Amino acid sequence: MTSRTDTMRLAYQGVPGAFSHRAGYLFAKTAKDVDSPEFLPCETFAAVFDQVLSGAANYGVVPLENSTIGSIVANYDLLWAHHVFIVGEVSMPIHHHLLGIEGTAVDDVREVFSHPAALEQCSKFFEAAGHLRAVAHFDTSGAAQHVSELKNPGYAAIAGEFAASEYGLAILKRNIEDYPYNRTRFGVITRPLSSESTAPYPRPPYKISCAVELPHKPGSLALLLTRIAGLDINLTKIESRPIPEAPWHYRFFIDMELDGQDQDDSVVKVLKDSTETYRLLGRYTPWKDLA
Amino acid sequence: MTSRTDTMRLAYQGVPGAFSHRAGYLFAKTAKDVDSPEFLPCETFAAVFDQVLSGAANYGVVPLENSTIGSIVANYDLLWAHHVFIVGEVSMPIHHHLLGIEGTAVDDVREVFSHPAALEQCSKFFEAAGHLRAVAHFDTSGAAQHVSELKNPGYAAIAGEFAASEYGLAILKRNIEDYPYNRTRFGVITRPLSSESTAPYPRPPYKISCAVELPHKPGSLALLLTRIAGLDINLTKIESRPIPEAPWHYRFFIDMELDGQDQDDSVVKVLKDSTETYRLLGRYTPWKDLA
Numbered sequence: 001m002t003s004r005t006d007t008m009r010l011a012y013q014g015v016p017g018a019f020s021h022r023a024g025y026l027f028a029k030t031a032k033d034v035d036s037p038e039f040l041p042c043e044t045f046a047a048v049f050d051q052v053l054s055g056a057a058n059y060g061v062v063p064l065e066n067s068t069i070g071s072i073v074a075n076y077d078l079l080w081a082h083h084v085f086i087v088g089e090v091s092m093p094i095h096h097h098l099l100g101i102e103g104t105a106v107d108d109v110r111e112v113f114s115h116p117a118a119l120e121q122c123s124k125f126f127e128a129a130g131h132l133r134a135v136a137h138f139d140t141s142g143a144a145q146h147v148s149e150l151k152n153p154g155y156a157a158i159a160g161e162f163a164a165s166e167y168g169l170a171i172l173k174r175n176i177e178d179y180p181y182n183r184t185r186f187g188v189i190t191r192p193l194s195s196e197s198t199a200p201y202p203r204p205p206y207k208i209s210c211a212v213e214l215p216h217k218p219g220s221l222a223l224l225l226t227r228i229a230g231l232d233i234n235l236t237k238i239e240s241r242p243i244p245e246a247p248w249h250y251r252f253f254i255d256m257e258l259d260g261q262d263q264d265d266s267v268v269k270v271l272k273d274s275t276e277t278y279r280l281l282g283r284y285t286p287w288k289d290l291a
Numbered sequence: 292m293t294s295r296t297d298t299m300r301l302a303y304q305g306v307p308g309a310f311s312h313r314a315g316y317l318f319a320k321t322a323k324d325v326d327s328p329e330f331l332p333c334e335t336f337a338a339v340f341d342q343v344l345s346g347a348a349n350y351g352v353v354p355l356e357n358s359t360i361g362s363i364v365a366n367y368d369l370l371w372a373h374h375v376f377i378v379g380e381v382s383m384p385i386h387h388h389l390l391g392i393e394g395t396a397v398d399d400v401r402e403v404f405s406h407p408a409a410l411e412q413c414s415k416f417f418e419a420a421g422h423l424r425a426v427a428h429f430d431t432s433g434a435a436q437h438v439s440e441l442k443n444p445g446y447a448a449i450a451g452e453f454a455a456s457e458y459g460l461a462i463l464k465r466n467i468e469d470y471p472y473n474r475t476r477f478g479v480i481t482r483p484l485s486s487e488s489t490a491p492y493p494r495p496p497y498k499i500s501c502a503v504e505l506p507h508k509p510g511s512l513a514l515l516l517t518r519i520a521g522l523d524i525n526l527t528k529i530e531s532r533p534i535p536e537a538p539w540h541y542r543f544f545i546d547m548e549l550d551g552q553d554q555d556d557s558v559v560k561v562l563k564d565s566t567e568t569y570r571l572l573g574r575y576t577p578w579k580d581l582a
Contacts, residue, residue: 237539
């Protein structure tokens, strides 16, 4: 158990006001027996993993998947490469706003800075506006910070409400994302306990994430998925990533919902028996929006 | 049949010297009954699809997958959104070189321009060098063009041999990609014929690419893959992409190798019967390296 006096230190990629920062804040709110959390902004996703493994942070918050543009594959590859454990998830609505300095009209804006993923999630806004040049920036809140420093109505950023208040920017146009239902699912990572078996299981139903490499035989993926389906387990996501050392072969990242430890034992046995390599990435409580 | 006097016009993303340009050239060499091909450079992948659909180009060449970094998902989404047909593939080794103006030493270089995907494929080179700043550029050959214009030993580009000769740059360091086996698979797209059934089948064995949306029932992917495996068909790739209108649901892009029209008829029936939506994306001859 975490004692009341422990400080929760969460690492995330970006600058204050980033969506990952916000996701970390929401995760911390669910952990009631800790003091107010501290945050460690990191330049890259790899740095988040490093901060967690070094112990500088006891948690890391990384985006895994967006409902519009898909997986943030860099983080899947980092999950494979590092010995960390997913202990939580946060699913958060992502609303992108056009942010500028107070008094700016949308027609004044010439260049819009944001993370390439955010620019992509707002492609219809750019098509409709016509005159705007999209400029890639390393993250959404960093783009907001940059615009607040430029103090020029020709520049705007695409970022969230959290970043607007962090950098004192006005919201020039709200909700410019292509799809009104636009959410990102974040994983909360930590250093693994000394042994898999000593990690407490979350209260059922919970989610399990794993990565597998399959035997090089036709039908091996069909066989694995059929065995999982035979246990009445709902597979919520499957993502393939290349194995660079074995060209045109793939490893699969699989998320499943489990109703308890019996199903867990059965599926772990199936995973071990049907794969060449099996890695448990974590067990965690599915995110429910807080009231 | 294409007559000898037809001109082959291939659209690709990038500027002359791009890997896609080279892939188009290799594809054209396999089509012996046409005159020397013309090339249409495009700014974006979407523009390549537009040029093909408008008839300005009779072929488009787009990267689909790299053996190190995975799928170029933007092109999968464009394949879904546009009514085009894949009629060919090209698989090409991708060797990245550090290019600079003649007489530059690697130690002189401070900033390196390239496409983010190429920068990512050379991450170990940057780690080892330490002092280099990676700067994102819209494509590899465009970065080479930019460096040739800057004429400053502080700047270099990461691009292929083809781009070095196109822009008169020296190769400062060869093969800086992380994995020596680094290949990209390109798809060659064209406007579909008036009816699927009138398109000639390639000589067996050939590949088929399709996209499906599955019923929202647990086990539906397992069932589909089991039926495909039951036909002794080798599934060479499966890629999931989000359906933005149906959050946390996915469509799957599937590539298979077929031994002829009987297997083709059977698998198309399975695909139609087991899915909510089925789209044939193309039939084509698997790429064999030319001697």
